[in-house]
Amino acid sequence: MTNKKSNKIGNIFSRLKNLKPGGRVKLILALLCFAFALYLLISLVLFFILGKSDQSALHVTVQNILSDPTNSIHNIGGKSGIYLGDFLINRYLGIASFGFVYFFVLLGFLALGGKKRFLIRTIKLFVVMMWTSVTLGYLFVSFYENSNFFPGGAYGLYYSQWLNTAVGKLGTFLILTLSAIIYMIYEFEKFPDHLKGFMEKSIDFVSFGNKKVIDFFKSLSFKKKIKTDLANVVSNNEATLAEEHDNTENNFVEKEEVTQEMIKEQEHSFPVSQNEPIPIESSLRESEISIPDISSANDLVSPTPSPGEVVQPKLNLEVAEVVHEEQVQTLERDELEDYDPTLELSSYKFPGLDLLRQFDTQSNIVTNEELQENKERIVETLRNYNIEIRSIKATTGPTITLYEIIPAPGVRINKIKNLENDIALSLAALGIRIIAPIPGKGTIGIEVPNQKAKIVSMREIIGSKKFSESDYELPIAFGKTISNEVYMVDLVKMPHILVAGATGQGKSVGLNAMITSLLYKKHPSQLKFVFVDPKKVELSLYSVIENHFLAKMEDEEEPIITDVQKVKNTLNSVCIEMDNRYDLLKNAHARNIKEYNKKFIERKLNPEKGHQFLPYIVVIVDEFADLIMTAGKEIESPIARIAQLARAVGIHMIIATQRPSANIITGPIKANFPARVAFKVASMIDSRTILDSPGANQLIGKGDMLIQTGSEMTRVQCAFIDTPEVEELVEFIGQQRSYPTAFLLPEYKDESSQMSDDADLENRDELFEEAARLMVMNQVGSTSAIQRKFSIGYNRAGRIMDQLEYSGVVGPNEGSKARKVLIPDETNLEMLLQSL
Numbered sequence: 115m116t117n118k119k120s121n122k123i124g125n126i127f128s129r130l131k132n133l134k135p136g137g138r139v140k141l142i143l144a145l146l147c148f149a150f151a152l153y154l155l156i157s158l159v160l161f162f163i164l165g166k167s168d169q170s171a172l173h174v175t176v177q178n179i180l181s182d183p184t185n186s187i188h189n190i191g192g193k194s195g196i197y198l199g200d201f202l203i204n205r206y207l208g209i210a211s212f213g214f215v216y217f218f219v220l221l222g223f224l225a226l227g228g229k230k231r232f233l234i235r236t237i238k239l240f241v242v243m244m245w246t247s248v249t250l251g252y253l254f255v256s257f258y259e260n261s262n263f264f265p266g267g268a269y270g271l272y273y274s275q276w277l278n279t280a281v282g283k284l285g286t287f288l289i290l291t292l293s294a295i296i297y298m299i300y301e302f303e304k305f306p307d308h309l310k311g312f313m314e315k316s317i318d319f320v321s322f323g324n325k326k327v328i329d330f331f332k333s334l335s336f337k338k339k340i341k342t343d344l345a346n347v348v349s350n351n352e353a354t355l356a357e358e359h360d361n362t363e364n365n366f367v368e369k370e371e372v373t374q375e376m377i378k379e380q381e382h383s384f385p386v387s388q389n390e391p392i393p394i395e396s397s398l399r400e401s402e403i404s405i406p407d408i409s410s411a412n413d414l415v416s417p418t419p420s421p422g423e424v425v426q427p428k429l430n431l432e433v434a435e436v437v438h439e440e441q442v443q444t445l446e447r448d449e450l451e452d453y454d455p456t457l458e459l460s461s462y463k464f465p466g467l468d469l470l471r472q473f474d475t476q477s478n479i480v481t482n483e484e485l486q487e488n489k490e491r492i493v494e495t496l497r498n499y500n501i502e503i504r505s506i507k508a509t510t511g512p513t514i515t516l517y518e519i520i521p522a523p524g525v526r527i528n529k530i531k532n533l534e535n536d537i538a539l540s541l542a543a544l545g546i547r548i549i550a551p552i553p554g555k556g557t558i559g560i561e562v563p564n565q566k567a568k569i570v571s572m573r574e575i576i577g578s579k580k581f582s583e584s585d586y587e588l589p590i591a592f593g594k595t596i597s598n599e600v601y602m603v604d605l606v607k608m609p610h611i612l613v614a615g616a617t618g619q620g621k622s623v624g625l626n627a628m629i630t631s632l633l634y635k636k637h638p639s640q641l642k643f644v645f646v647d648p649k650k651v652e653l654s655l656y657s658v659i660e661n662h663f664l665a666k667m668e669d670e671e672e673p674i675i676t677d678v679q680k681v682k683n684t685l686n687s688v689c690i691e692m693d694n695r696y697d698l699l700k701n702a703h704a705r706n707i708k709e710y711n712k713k714f715i716e717r718k719l720n721p722e723k724g725h726q727f728l729p730y731i732v733v734i735v736d737e738f739a740d741l742i743m744t745a746g747k748e749i750e751s752p753i754a755r756i757a758q759l760a761r762a763v764g765i766h767m768i769i770a771t772q773r774p775s776a777n778i779i780t781g782p783i784k785a786n787f788p789a790r791v792a793f794k795v796a797s798m799i800d801s802r803t804i805l806d807s808p809g810a811n812q813l814i815g816k817g818d819m820l821i822q823t824g825s826e827m828t829r830v831q832c833a834f835i836d837t838p839e840v841e842e843l844v845e846f847i848g849q850q851r852s853y854p855t856a857f858l859l860p861e862y863k864d865e866s867s868q869m870s871d872d873a874d875l876e877n878r879d880e881l882f883e884e885a886a887r888l889m890v891m892n893q894v895g896s897t898s899a900i901q902r903k904f905s906i907g908y909n910r911a912g913r914i915m916d917q918l919e920y921s922g923v924v925g926p927n928e929g930s931k932a933r934k935v936l937i938p939d940e941t942n943l944e945m946l947l948q949s950l
């Protein structure tokens with residue numbers, strides 16, 4: 115070990131020997147500066163301490179320093195020391211002259227290449243020295259008379275007195291204080307850094323571990339050799355002070371890009387570990403704070419030095435206090451605020467009640483006479499048929515009055531029911547309906563139209579507490595019941611509505627009322643309509659709210675779809691939207707749109723994975739009969755599909771027809787539209803088609819309607835909203851800031867263009883072969899079987915089926931029957947597949 119150490123020392127000297135001439139000059143200059151700084155420091159300090167006893171020497175001049183060899187001087191700096199002390203302290207800047215020591219230290223560093231900020235530091239140093247000198251001259255004038263040393267020097271005294279004469283004592287005081295404050299403000303932030311830098315440099319300077327020296331060595335040309343030394347130093351982990359320089363040097367060699375500033379940063383951030391071996395940079399740092407033996411990190415006890423070994427000065431290891439980071443109870447995160455779907459149109463203003471018309475409702479009140487008259491006639495007619503009644507009660511509605519009677523015991527209900535026409539005759543009124551019994555009441559109801567019907571305005575419905583406070587997802591307010599209650603439903607629960615009524619009975623007004631209630635409650639981000647209007651006039655009003663509330667296919671120009679072919683495409687596109695939404699719901703593990711949107715709002719779903727806030731889509735089809743008559747199954751199939759499945763994904767339908775005949779309202783449609791709304795229809799058969807019971811044929815028109823939800827049937831007077839009101843409403847919405855486009859529905863390829871794709875067996879669907887095997891195995895050609903088995907959408911399954919047909923696996927479409935499978939077994943199928 116001793117040999118190793120002496121080798122290392124030998125290396126240092128051999129390196130010094132190899133210094134280039136330029137390097138040597140720098141080193142010599144630096145050493146001269148440091149030596150002079152030290153000499154000056156000692157001389158100045160001793161001038162203070164021994165100044166009195168060296169009084170005689172105060173008359174030393176530069177000439178007699180060398181010529182007079184007598185040495186009666188105590189200052190170990192000799193005559194020169196005394197001269198310097200006297201000159202700098204008394205005749206020049208006073209105590210501030212100590213700054214010259216620092217100046218020579220800086221010069222030394224400059225010689226070693228530490229050019230950085232030399233000039234600034236020097237300027238600052240002289241400013242501070244001058245200020246100190248003047249201030250001390252100002253404060254300690256008396257010293258100049260009684261003492262052998264002048265605190266501010268002659269310079270300080272001269273300028274303080276010059277200031278006194280110029281601005282007076284107070285002015286001088288203010289100037290000196292103010293300049294000190296200004297300097298402190300400038301320096302305050304940097305002061306700790308400066309102090310630290312100064313301390314480090316001083317320590318480095320004293321301990322020979324100075325970075326400038328290291329830099330100096332670094333710039334020399336003996337890197338290779340030092341690298342080898344480093345390997346030894348690190349592996350043995352027992353470096354001497356000199357070896358640390360090797361380490362340091364080598365570290366610099368390997369990381370030549372590392373700047374001095376970076377080293378400083380590492381110095382702050384380097385972790386202290388007592389168990390792990392100290393990495394190279396650690397040894398560098400420790401060397402810089404003058405801890406010579408880096409092995410002490412693992413082994414703090416130094417071995418007893420053997421003869422010839424260089425004994426290192428024993429240094430205390432200062433262990434930094436362990437910092438205990440404050441702990442928190444819970445992890446605080448910047449929680450993202452909930453997503454607000456309305457944000458994009460946050461300035462959207464909901465329409466106000468003032469857009470709707472107020473009707474005079476007072477003049478149409480049913481009078482008492484009318485009620486009495488009607489009561490008498492009912493009682494009389496029944497008596498004519500020997501039917502006695504125990505009590506009769508009238509409830510006046512907007513269009514009709516309900517007379518509830520309780521017959522005498524023993525009267526057969528059917529008997530009263532059969533008297534419908536007779537009562538109508540005696541009352542000379544149309545639209546009498548007998549409800550026998552009224553469900554859940556045990557009474558028989560006779561609905562008699564009022565002489566003057568009262569118009570139920572949309573305004574009173576929208577303005578009702580029930581509507582405004584409703585928390586329905588998709589509230590639809592229809593109008594008022596017989597008992598004058600606002601009748602409203604949640605479309606989400608319906609989930610689709612079938613509307614029928616003969617022409618002129620209030621169907622269009624009814625549709626407008628439904629749309630209006632939704633427009634009054636929903637923000638454009640929450641609801642989109644798909645309007646299908648083959649009559650082209652009824653729903654065209656709504657085109658002005660295209661970019662707010664409408665949905666359409668991208669390549670579709672008209673927002674209201676009127677062309678039958680386009681209706682077909684749009685409905686199929688809604689089917690695709692439905693399939694897409696199901697995929698999204700499945701990925702989000704949500705059972706319905708409400709859950710899905712809740713998750714999205716709470717930012718639990720990643721938009722980058724295709725998730726988005728899903729608005730409700732309400733498809734409104736006016737004149738459904740026209741469509742079915744022209745396009746038949748092509749319209750019926752997507753409508754039935756949407757009606758069957760779309761509820762959970764927020765797609766709802768309201769379809770209206772003038773002709774509620776059995777060939778229009780077919781089984782699949784009826785089965786999937788449990789909510790029916792009937793305006794007056796032409797015949798009892800029509801009423802049965804729409805409501806599965808008579809009644810709609812007995813209505814009085816003008817918005818008088820029957821609403822059937824499940825088994826419940828309610829007679830309602832539809833709210834009235836006329837065209838100008840609707841125009842004003844949509845105008846109000848339309849003029850507001852909107853989305854750039856309508857809500858875009860997915861692209862749907864028309865079947866005729868699809869046929870070429872489907873027929874193209876080169877581009878067979880990847881599920882084609884598996885689907886073919888499924889068909890052959892089951893011997894049933896069913897599209898829905900493909901859908902179910904492979905969990906794919908209707909359109910894709912249909913395409914696969916077309917490809918199967920084209921390749922001869924299954925036969926052509928046979929309507930409601932399943933297709934024939936043309937391949938008898940799997941062996942034949944495999945042969946066919948190979949030949950394709």
Ligand SMILES: Nc1ncnc2c1ncn2[C@@H]1O[C@H](COP(=O)(O)OP(=O)(O)OP(=O)(O)O)[C@@H](O)[C@H]1O
Binds near residue numbers: 616622772817831
């Ligand atoms: N709720 C209502 N209250 C009062 N009057 C109404 C109401 N609904 C409709 N009417 C009256 O009936 C007329 C016809 O209504 P509407 O246009 O809605 O009938 P429709 O069934 O749509 O007819 P079509 O099928 O021929 O378009 C209206 O102009 C209006 O005068």
